[in-house]
Amino acid sequence: MTATVPPKAPTFLGLPTAPRGVGHLRGDQSFPDAARTALRDGQLRANLGHATTTIRNKRAKVVGEVADWEQLRAAGKALKAATMAHLDEHLEELERQVTARGGTVHWARDANEANEIVTRLVQATGTGEVVKVKSMATQEIALNEALEAVGIEVFETDLAELIVQLGEDKPSHILVPAIHKNRAEIREIFARTIPGVDPGLTDEPRQLAMAARKHLRERFLRARVAISGANFGVAETGTLTVVESEGNGRMCLTLPETLITVMGIEKVVPTWRDLEVFLQLLPRSSTGERMNPYTSTWAGVTPGDGPQEFHLVLLDNGRTAVLADEVGREALHCIRCSACLNVCPVYERAGGHAYGSVYPGPIGAILSPLLTGVEDNASLPYASSLCGACYEVCPVAIDIPSILVHLRAEHVEAQEKTTAEAVAFRALAKVMSNPRLWHLAQRASRLGRLLSRGRPTLPNALPPPISGWTRSRDLPTPPTSTFVEQWTREHRSAK
Amino acid sequence: MKVALFATCLVDTMTPSVAHATASLLQRLGHEVVVPPTQACCGQMHVNTGYRREAVSIVANHVRAFAGAEAIVSPSGSCVASIHHQQADVARRAGDETLARDAEELAGRTHELSQFLVDVLGVTDVGAYYPHRVTYHPTCHSLRLLKVGDRPLRLLREVRGLELAELPGAEQCCGFGGTFAVKNADTSTAMLTDKMANVLSTHAEICTAGDASCLMHIGGGLSRLRAGTRTVHLAEILASTEEAVTPHQSTKPAVSRPTTPAVTA
Numbered sequence: 001m002t003a004t005v006p007p008k009a010p011t012f013l014g015l016p017t018a019p020r021g022v023g024h025l026r027g028d029q030s031f032p033d034a035a036r037t038a039l040r041d042g043q044l045r046a047n048l049g050h051a052t053t054t055i056r057n058k059r060a061k062v063v064g065e066v067a068d069w070e071q072l073r074a075a076g077k078a079l080k081a082a083t084m085a086h087l088d089e090h091l092e093e094l095e096r097q098v099t100a101r102g103g104t105v106h107w108a109r110d111a112n113e114a115n116e117i118v119t120r121l122v123q124a125t126g127t128g129e130v131v132k133v134k135s136m137a138t139q140e141i142a143l144n145e146a147l148e149a150v151g152i153e154v155f156e157t158d159l160a161e162l163i164v165q166l167g168e169d170k171p172s173h174i175l176v177p178a179i180h181k182n183r184a185e186i187r188e189i190f191a192r193t194i195p196g197v198d199p200g201l202t203d204e205p206r207q208l209a210m211a212a213r214k215h216l217r218e219r220f221l222r223a224r225v226a227i228s229g230a231n232f233g234v235a236e237t238g239t240l241t242v243v244e245s246e247g248n249g250r251m252c253l254t255l256p257e258t259l260i261t262v263m264g265i266e267k268v269v270p271t272w273r274d275l276e277v278f279l280q281l282l283p284r285s286s287t288g289e290r291m292n293p294y295t296s297t298w299a300g301v302t303p304g305d306g307p308q309e310f311h312l313v314l315l316d317n318g319r320t321a322v323l324a325d326e327v328g329r330e331a332l333h334c335i336r337c338s339a340c341l342n343v344c345p346v347y348e349r350a351g352g353h354a355y356g357s358v359y360p361g362p363i364g365a366i367l368s369p370l371l372t373g374v375e376d377n378a379s380l381p382y383a384s385s386l387c388g389a390c391y392e393v394c395p396v397a398i399d400i401p402s403i404l405v406h407l408r409a410e411h412v413e414a415q416e417k418t419t420a421e422a423v424a425f426r427a428l429a430k431v432m433s434n435p436r437l438w439h440l441a442q443r444a445s446r447l448g449r450l451l452s453r454g455r456p457t458l459p460n461a462l463p464p465p466i467s468g469w470t471r472s473r474d475l476p477t478p479p480t481s482t483f484v485e486q487w488t489r490e491h492r493s494a495k
Numbered sequence: 496m497k498v499a500l501f502a503t504c505l506v507d508t509m510t511p512s513v514a515h516a517t518a519s520l521l522q523r524l525g526h527e528v529v530v531p532p533t534q535a536c537c538g539q540m541h542v543n544t545g546y547r548r549e550a551v552s553i554v555a556n557h558v559r560a561f562a563g564a565e566a567i568v569s570p571s572g573s574c575v576a577s578i579h580h581q582q583a584d585v586a587r588r589a590g591d592e593t594l595a596r597d598a599e600e601l602a603g604r605t606h607e608l609s610q611f612l613v614d615v616l617g618v619t620d621v622g623a624y625y626p627h628r629v630t631y632h633p634t635c636h637s638l639r640l641l642k643v644g645d646r647p648l649r650l651l652r653e654v655r656g657l658e659l660a661e662l663p664g665a666e667q668c669c670g671f672g673g674t675f676a677v678k679n680a681d682t683s684t685a686m687l688t689d690k691m692a693n694v695l696s697t698h699a700e701i702c703t704a705g706d707a708s709c710l711m712h713i714g715g716g717l718s719r720l721r722a723g724t725r726t727v728h729l730a731e732i733l734a735s736t737e738e739a740v741t742p743h744q745s746t747k748p749a750v751s752r753p754t755t756p757a758v759t760a
């Protein structure tokens with residue numbers, strides 16, 4: 001690896017947040033700028049609109065079938081909150097149990113440490129290539145890039161993740177990383193990048209799936225090392241769990257000799273029974289299925305069956321700092337179902353790339369700034385109209401709108417220099433808490449009438465920040481009198 | 496009942512007709528309306544933009560202005576939601592436990608207009624007349640925070656002459672979102688465009704809602720497009736009566752404005 005010292009890591013409440021210069025948690029543009037470009041992409045808008053509407057309706061249907069859905073949600077939330085309150089103990093128990101069953105546990109403080117550990121483990125096997133199960137944690141730390149930097153070839157095996165990898169693209173959705181691509185675009189990527197692909201390949205879903213299957217089959221059979229994430233890690237039994245639809249994950253988890261799992265520390269659950277709740281909540285919220293086709297669970301190693309070497313890398317990368325935030329810590333309850341993305345009107349229009357992080361949509365708008373420290377992702381908490389659709393569907397009832405509002409305040413309160421906005425809001429607060437000043441200010445707003453010169457609306461071209469409104473919307477001309485003023489005048493004279 | 500009216504800062508300053516209509520409606524239903532003259536704002540815009548510390552004094556002013564009121568009614572789902580879900584939190588976080596408790600207590604007596612009419616007064620037929628084709632947009636905070644459900648629709652269905660057109664994609668946000676409309680103007684406008692497309696597809700003359708802020712956004716967009724459909728607040732429709740109709744009425748709500756002091760019927 002390179003010898004450059006990574007830039008000094010930012011901290012929150014004295015705890016390290018995810019370090020800069022590694023991983024995919026920070027974008028290079030603010031959300032409004034990135035969204036402005038994305039909004040002009042008609043193909044993207046059509047693809048996303050179509051895909052999110054389909055999943056949204058599927059989810060609503062299967063969730064509607066469950067009579068005790070609200071109780072299940074409450075149970076999921078309670079289990080997560082109780083687990084987070086004793087996270088350290090559950091993690092140590094997980095370590096004991098994994099170790100007792102022949103696995104090895106590694107603790108990674110951040111993305112750099114995790115990448116180093118995994119790279120070292122892969123190199124020790126002497127192999128030059130690895131197959132991967134779809135995993136958000138490894139995307140977060142940019143593990144693929146770290147492995148490729150030392151000459152190890154990485155093959156994503158999840159179909160959507162493969163599309164992204166072959167297209168040299170970035171994931172734009174937690175569950176369906178290639179949601180921004182349609183079938184015709186996928187056909188083009190496959191035809192261009194898969195060696196020896198049938199030149200007559202069409203965009204028929206089955207043909208596309210078969211082309212990917214043929215391409216992947218060879219990799220599965222020859223791979224000696226697989227890398228995965230984990231949906232859940234059960235402390236009492238040391239069991240890791242991966243939930244998927246395609247079976248490609250199952251191939252990776254069973255065929256190679258060595259399995260390396262990178263798991264965020266918040267994925268631990270205390271008992272096997274807890275899965276009862278989460279395995280009901282997750283598939284219905286995520287793919288809109290009653291049950292997902294493949295749920296793989298394993299504990300340590302089993303002689304003569306499956307991988308004979310198992311490593312679990314427990315990743316912090318800012319999570320402890322998130323846990324220290326009383327309001328924000330709920331974001332760690334996320335089970336990555338992506339329901340909040342699919343219902344979000346902002347996500348549906350701007351797309352996942354506009355968030356600049358592997359975690360897009362409503363959960364990304366809180367989790368990314370929480371992991372990096374809010375100043376490194378300061379525009380994300382504002383990337384929401386606070387409509388509340390995310391909170392309504394979240395299977396573990398994370399109050400995303402309240403956390404967004406909290407992070408906005410954290411951002412405002414972190415400013416050392418006074419901004420023009422702060423000056424305006426502070427002045428307005430003074431005015432709005434003093435009735436006499438408030439009435440004067442309301443009267444002053446009537447000066448707007450001079451601008452409209454008798455027309456019912458104000459002119460379109462006004463200076464910022466009002467231009468943000470008037471570029472696309474008319475602003476009514478202020479009335480000659482406020483309600484309170486008129487009411488008070490009329491009712492005083494009659495008394 | 497003696498009802499204190501919270502106009503909200505936006506309605507008071509920009510669309511006072513909505514507050515006049517609310518007062519007129521409540522009086523017509525036989526209630527005494529008072530308008531505390533020191534009211535200003537609930538603090539929502541400050542809280543939602545990140546200025547929760549600054550919002551404390553705004554909350555304090557609101558609590559002072561309405562102290563002692565028996566019931567408080569406001570024609571805004573979003574402001575009532577903020578009073579219910581944010582005011583006490585903001586005060587508590589700033590260490591002002593007394594204010595937090597006062598705010599909580601006041602929130603218990605504060606009602607959004609459609610909930611007040613249906614749940615507290617127990618009426619759905621308010622005797623209104625509004626002979627127009629109308630579509631209803633359930634604003635997000637009314638829908639998801641206050642859970643007003645179908646109350647506004649039940650009220651609208653009883654309005655004589657009114658033809659209700661169902662709005663496709665009704666539960667999708669219109670893109671207003673307070674300062675979101677300015678900070679993320681492009682995304683906000685994209686959401687507005689889709690909302691307007693749905694509104695226009697109903698061929699309604701009027702799009703109504705329980706929030707003047709969302710209506711200012713939707714109405715501002717429709718006006719910019721020179722669309723024939725305009726926005727009218729739910730309170731104005733419910734306050735409209737046959738007696739108040741004038742020859743040049745068009746879709747302008749026909750609200751009689753009492754100038755004599757309100758008397759309990």
Ligand code: SF4
Pocket residue numbers: 285333334335336337338339340341363390393394395396397398
């Ligand atoms: S925040 Fe909730 S809805 Fe969104 S991905 Fe996580 S668990 Fe799913």
